Amino acid sequence: MTERTLVLIKPDGVARRLVGEILGRVERKGLSITALELKTADRELAGKHYAEHEGRPFYPGLLEFITSGPLVAAVLEGPRAIAAFRQIAGGTDPVEKAVPGTVRGDLALDGQQNLVHGSDSVESAEREIALWFPHLARS
Ligand code: CMP
Secondary structure: EEEEEEEEEEEHHHHHHOOOHHHHHHHHHOEEEEEEEOOOHHHHHHHHHHHHHHHOOOOHHHHHOOOOOOOOEEEEEOOOOOHHHHHHHOOOOOOOOOOOOOHHHHHHHOOOOOEEEEEEOHHHHHHHHHHHOOOOOOO
């Protein structure tokens, strides 16, 4: 079934010039990029995006990091796009969870500056797409 997912290449990915490397992996996997934008998130957008993590010890640092510079927001589409991108990304912890062959397993070390975000469910994807690309929201 075709799905949509919201992906961020976080500020560390842009600063490290890994945008092409990461989007190349997405395209080689067979997912389509249907929206793509370079932007710097303000705290309001970042807070809404990560609302589920409010109160966690890493939340203030996460907002600081995600608003620290330009990031790339994208909508990807394809069969099982949500799981497919999470497979490409690898687990949240780039050392303990992400395996070699994944973006985080190959290219990241830090649990917070872990290069990418991908929606974790259809509901999250639709909520996140509406935040980052309001014109693509489905009501
Ligand atoms: P992401 O997949 O975008 O979802 C939440 C983000 O919070 C996660 O990637 C990391 O960037 C960050 N994060 C999750 N767990 C931790 C942690 N234990 N310490 C610091 N940052 C974290």
